Amino acid sequence: MPDAPMSTKQTAAWFANALRSFSASGDAFRVLSTVPPRTETPPPPPDSLIVLDSSFNPPTRAHAAMASSAVRQAGPRARLVLLLAVTNADKAPAPAPLE
16 A cells, blocks of 8 residues: 555555455455554554454445444454455355445
Protein backbone atom coordinates (compact mmCIF):
# COMPACT_ATOMS: atom_id res chain seq x y z
CA MET A 1 0.00 0.00 0.00
CA PRO A 2 1.41 3.44 -0.81
CA ASP A 3 2.87 5.51 2.03
CA ALA A 4 0.97 8.66 1.03
CA PRO A 5 -2.56 9.07 2.43
CA MET A 6 -5.31 7.95 0.04
CA SER A 7 -8.99 8.79 -0.21
CA THR A 8 -11.56 6.12 0.58
CA LYS A 9 -12.13 5.63 -3.16
CA GLN A 10 -8.38 5.26 -3.82
CA THR A 11 -8.03 2.82 -0.91
CA ALA A 12 -10.94 0.70 -2.18
CA ALA A 13 -9.44 0.66 -5.69
CA TRP A 14 -6.02 -0.33 -4.30
CA PHE A 15 -7.49 -3.24 -2.32
CA ALA A 16 -9.68 -4.34 -5.25
CA ASN A 17 -6.58 -4.50 -7.46
CA ALA A 18 -4.60 -6.34 -4.76
CA LEU A 19 -7.40 -8.90 -4.30
CA ARG A 20 -7.69 -9.45 -8.07
CA SER A 21 -3.93 -9.99 -8.25
CA PHE A 22 -4.06 -12.45 -5.35
CA SER A 23 -7.01 -14.35 -6.85
CA ALA A 24 -5.21 -14.73 -10.17
CA SER A 25 -1.87 -15.71 -8.61
CA GLY A 26 -2.68 -19.16 -7.27
CA ASP A 27 -0.86 -18.23 -4.05
CA ALA A 28 -2.22 -19.87 -0.90
CA PHE A 29 -1.58 -16.82 1.28
CA ARG A 30 -0.66 -13.16 0.83
CA VAL A 31 -0.44 -10.21 3.22
CA LEU A 32 -2.12 -7.28 1.48
CA SER A 33 -1.38 -4.59 4.02
CA THR A 34 0.22 -4.09 7.41
CA VAL A 35 0.52 -1.28 9.89
CA PRO A 36 3.90 0.41 9.39
CA PRO A 37 6.36 0.10 12.29
CA ARG A 38 6.76 3.13 14.52
CA THR A 39 10.11 4.71 15.18
CA GLU A 40 9.22 5.96 18.65
CA THR A 41 8.64 3.82 21.73
CA PRO A 42 6.30 0.98 20.82
CA PRO A 43 2.76 1.17 22.18
CA PRO A 44 1.55 -1.38 24.71
CA PRO A 45 0.20 -4.58 23.18
CA PRO A 46 -3.47 -4.61 22.24
CA ASP A 47 -6.04 -5.69 24.81
CA SER A 48 -7.98 -7.68 22.20
CA LEU A 49 -7.33 -9.23 18.81
CA ILE A 50 -10.46 -9.57 16.71
CA VAL A 51 -10.30 -12.03 13.81
CA LEU A 52 -12.95 -12.03 11.08
CA ASP A 53 -12.37 -15.11 8.94
CA SER A 54 -14.54 -15.20 5.85
CA SER A 55 -14.59 -15.70 2.12
CA PHE A 56 -16.38 -12.34 1.71
CA ASN A 57 -18.04 -13.85 -1.36
CA PRO A 58 -19.31 -11.30 -2.14
CA PRO A 59 -18.05 -8.68 0.31
CA THR A 60 -20.97 -6.80 1.83
CA ARG A 61 -21.68 -3.88 4.11
CA ALA A 62 -22.68 -6.48 6.70
CA HIS A 63 -19.07 -7.73 6.81
CA ALA A 64 -17.86 -4.17 7.39
CA ALA A 65 -20.54 -3.62 10.04
CA MET A 66 -19.54 -6.79 11.93
CA ALA A 67 -15.88 -5.75 11.95
CA SER A 68 -16.63 -2.15 12.95
CA SER A 69 -19.02 -3.22 15.70
CA ALA A 70 -16.51 -5.66 17.18
CA VAL A 71 -13.75 -3.03 17.23
CA ARG A 72 -16.05 -0.43 18.83
CA GLN A 73 -17.16 -2.88 21.54
CA ALA A 74 -13.61 -4.07 22.27
CA GLY A 75 -12.26 -0.56 22.76
CA PRO A 76 -9.46 1.63 21.44
CA ARG A 77 -6.68 -0.87 22.16
CA ALA A 78 -8.24 -3.63 20.05
CA ARG A 79 -6.77 -4.74 16.75
CA LEU A 80 -8.60 -6.28 13.79
CA VAL A 81 -7.35 -9.00 11.43
CA LEU A 82 -9.37 -9.81 8.31
CA LEU A 83 -8.63 -13.25 6.88
CA LEU A 84 -9.82 -13.20 3.29
CA ALA A 85 -10.31 -16.49 1.47
CA VAL A 86 -10.74 -16.49 -2.29
CA THR A 87 -12.47 -19.87 -2.28
CA ASN A 88 -15.27 -21.24 -0.16
CA ALA A 89 -16.14 -24.87 0.53
CA ASP A 90 -19.85 -24.02 0.60
CA LYS A 91 -20.32 -22.11 -2.66
CA ALA A 92 -18.75 -21.28 -5.98
CA PRO A 93 -17.06 -17.89 -6.43
CA ALA A 94 -19.48 -15.15 -7.44
CA PRO A 95 -18.27 -12.16 -9.38
CA ALA A 96 -18.95 -9.07 -7.31
CA PRO A 97 -17.53 -5.57 -7.14
CA LEU A 98 -15.14 -4.95 -4.28
CA GLU A 99 -16.39 -1.39 -3.70
